[in-house]
Amino acid sequence: MSSPAIFLDRDGTIIVERNYPSHPDQVELLDAAAAGLRALAKHGFPFVVVSNQSGIGRGYFSVDEADAVEARVRELLAGEGVVIAKWYRCPHAPHEDCGCRKPLPGMIHWAVRDLDIDPSRSFVIGDKWSDVELAAAVGAVGILVTTGHGQSDADRARRLGVAVCRNLLEASEEVARQLALNNA
Ligand SMILES: [Mg+2]
Ligand SMILES: [Zn+2]
Structure with missing residues (x-):
């Protein structure tokens, strides 16, 4: 049976928003990101990173540079005991x-194919409205975090009944709450 996943945006959600980061030195984990991911990991769902990296398509940085940034994120997370099952990026402008x-669901469709994921029982956590729209497009639960760009869409999210959390640690509490509701 296919399993739920926790889909995660990267920039502004896991790491500090740097606007088109192109060098590993720019990578910094957000406060409470690692603690939130460790709490989320207790549910046993794989983590899948879905990241728009249009800096490649726009010619701001190369695929190799994007790989180096991603490797640094992976390294910092590994040091915190966090493992990401799969990394996807959209390199297009x-x-x-x-x-x-994002918000088009191509990366989630890849995860469905590669990892046998059931998006309708999954969560998408990100700091942009496109992450919330992505969740809606595949029937997942969207959670907006106000790290990164999230503050600008917080009011709209609340109006539409989308959970708004201050960081991934709060988001982990929201996921636990929603799973408990579903199992009640
Ligand atoms: Mg983001
Ligand atoms: Zn793309």
């Missing part, structure tokens, strides 16, 4: 009209 740039 908006004008390329791809199917993987």
Whole structure:
């Protein structure tokens, strides 16, 4: 049977928002990100990172540079005991009209194929409205974190009944709450 996943945005959700980070030195874990991910890991769902990296398509940095940044995130998380099951990125610029740039669900479709994920029982946690829209597009539960850019969409999210959390630690509490509701 297919399993739920926790889909995670990267920039502004796991690491400090740096606007097109292109070098490993720019990578810094957000406060409470590792603690939140460790709490989320207790549910046993795989973590899947879904990250728009249009800096590649825009020519701001190369695939190799993007790989180096991602490797640094992976290294910092590993040091905190956090393992990401799968990393996906959309490398395209908006004008390329791809199917993987969030809020389009291409990356989640890849996870369904690669990891046998059931998106309708999954969560998407991110700091942008496109992350919330991505969740809605695949029937997952979206959670907006106000780290990164999240503050600007917080009011809209609350109005529409989307959970708004201050960081991944709070988001882990929201996931636990929602899972308990579903099992009640
Ligand atoms: Mg983000
Ligand atoms: Zn794409």
